[in-house]
Each structure stands twice: as C-alpha cells, then as structure tokens.
Amino acid sequence: RRVAILISGRGSNMSALIEAASEVDFPAEIVVVISNRSDALGLEKARTSGIPTLTIESKPFGKDRAAFEAVLQTTLDQHKIDLICLAGFMRLFTAGFVQRWYGRMLNIHPSLLPSFPGLEPQAQALRAGVKISGATVHFVIPETDAGPILMQGAVAVRDDDTPETLAARILAVEHRIYPEALRLVAADQIRLDGDICKAAGG
Numbered sequence: 526r527r528v529a530i531l532i533s534g535r536g537s538n539m540s541a542l543i544e545a546a547s548e549v550d551f552p553a554e555i556v557v558v559i560s561n562r563s564d565a566l567g568l569e570k571a572r573t574s575g576i577p578t579l580t581i582e583s584k585p586f587g588k589d590r591a592a593f594e595a596v597l598q599t600t601l602d603q604h605k606i607d608l609i610c611l612a613g614f615m616r617l618f619t620a621g622f623v624q625r626w627y628g629r630m631l632n633i634h635p636s637l638l639p640s641f642p643g644l645e646p647q648a649q650a651l652r653a654g655v656k657i658s659g660a661t662v663h664f665v666i667p668e669t670d671a672g673p674i675l676m677q678g679a680v681a682v683r684d685d686d687t688p689e690t691l692a693a694r695i696l697a698v699e700h701r702i703y704p705e706a707l708r709l710v711a712a713d714q715i716r717l718d719g720d721i722c723k724a725a726g727g
C-alpha cells in the first residue's frame with residue numbers, strides 16, 4: 526500500500542510511521558509527506574529520513590477548502606496513493622473529500638474518543654477529572670475526531686498532571702499505536718462492520 530502522511534507541525538507521529546514502515550516486512554510504504562504549512566518542523570525530519578516532501582500552502586485558499594483539496598487530490602493521484610495518514614494535520618476537510626477517502630484515511634487523536642474531540646483534548650480530560658485517558662486511531666468521517674475506531678491506548682491521569690505532562694505520556698502511546706493501526710489496515714486485516722472496525726477474519 527502506498528501511503529501519504531499529511532502534517533502541519535512537529536511530525537513526531539509522522540516519524541514513528543516512517544520508522545515503522547522502514548522495516549522490511551511492513552505492508553505499507555510512505556511515499557510522500559505533504560504539509561499545508563511550509564514552516565512545519567516535520568518536513569525537515571521527513572527529508573532527513575529520505576522521504577519526499579511537498580508543501581501545499583492552505584492559507585492562500587482561505588475558506589475555499591474544496592480548491593485546496595483539488596490540488597491535494599491531484600498530488601495524491603500523481604503519487605498513486607492508497608492510504609492517507611493524518612498526523613497533526615490541522616485543517617478540516619469537506620465532506621466530499623472525506624467520503625472519497627472513506628476507509629482509506631486514518632487520523633490519530635490524543636484522547637479516548639468519543640471523549641474530548643476537538644482542540645486541547647488533554648486539557649479537556651484534566652478539566653473533566655477523568656482518571657484514564659489515551660489516544661485513538663480512527664478512520665476519518667466528515668465529523669471531526671469521530672469515525673470507526675481502529676485502535677486505542679490508555680494512560681493513567683495523575684493528580685499533578687498538567688496538559689503538557691499528560692500530552693507527553695499520551696504521545697508515547699500514539700507513537701506505538703499509529704504504526705500498529707496502519708499495519709493492520711495496510712495488510713487488509715480490518716473490515717468495517719457498519720461503523721465498527723473488526724478483525725478481517727472475525
């Protein structure tokens with residue numbers, strides 16, 4: 526499977542995916558990293574790993590999300606991309622783009638969805654006083670931070686956690702589960718039963 530990773534920033538999940546995919550038996554190849562910001566720190570990391578990078582600046586498109594997506598889609602077609610991994614990609618898609626990639630676009634979110642979608646999920650978790658939080662890899666649907674759940678990992682929330690310390694503990698889990706989830710999808714070991722992900726054989 527040919528994978529594009531979409532980033533907007535630091536790209537630590539991107540790096541985890543690139544590292545996992547460099548294993549000989551990994552069922553997916555990271556073909557390109559695409560950023561919607563030319564200043565994304567992850568771009569340099571990807572280049573260092575020898576992965577081709579591209580920037581499609583989204584800012585000039587303003588609110589015209591479809592026009593940005595048209596350029597993105599052309600780029601994905603040119604690279605014959607089968608799967609998209611969103612990794613800290615901070616731009617929302619139109620329903621049309623999402624539907625086109627249904628079952629082939631993954632995202633990671635630093636909470637145990639469906640709890641705490643949207644911005645600053647770690648701060649949301651602390652405000653809610655939950656004792657367990659974590660990370661979720663899911664297929665993307667038009668609704669933000671929702672969609673069939675592929676994999677989750679949990680962490681304990683400590684009384685003295687700040688959003689930053691909780692985020693760091695969750696990030697370590699993200700780096701473990703995102704490559705695992707991509708491996709399952711790329712190896713066709715997941716099937717969708719309605720809105721639920723199940724093992725392909727089960």
Ligand code: GRF
Nearest residue numbers: 535536537538613633634635
């Ligand atoms: C991660 O916490 C991810 O779950 C969220 O945005 C953050 C991106 O971090 N969607 P990085 O760019 O992968 O380091």
